[in-house]
Amino acid sequence: MPLVWAQTSTALTVTERAAEYHVAANNLVNAKLMQLATLLNSIKDDPTTRSQLREKLAKLPEEECLTKENNLSVFCLYSGLNQLKSQFFLDLDNSISAKIGLTDTNSDNLNTAVVSEQNRAVIVAQLKSESELLMDQVLQAYTQIVLANVLHQENVVTINEVENLQDNLKDLQSEIALLPFKFSNVSTTQCR
16 A cells, blocks of 8 residues: 555645544554454464465565555554654644745734744644654554464464374373283283
């Protein structure tokens, strides 16, 4: 899924730009989660495809993350989110540096405009801080999901191996049960 950032017009407010960013980031994370779920379901049906999971979760160089959309590594998700965040921050910075555009030089209007710009700068700083925190939390959650699923797949293999061992031990016990406990016509009870 290519990263899509809507080209925003200058008429959008700062909060509308933030909403666009969050929708784009949410779509990216949801796409990765859906790909991961699909891959895990296919592995559940066919455990021999575990190597496919390792391949999809392998860390790639950043330039490959942007071209290989089906890589599910945390690093590639980070790269995609970071690209969206960088564009979002650039849009926010451009919205701050935009000229006030007053045609009326009345001091009341000028004071109101300056206060409005200061408020917008505070809101932008808060949005940046919140988006950084949110991105960190999303990446931590995604990392936990990936690690839990990888461990789960390994546990399924271990459980299957233990069940096979248990079955083999039962078969061995059945074979041993056929052997006599005492040997007849033996002259000694001691091993030499």
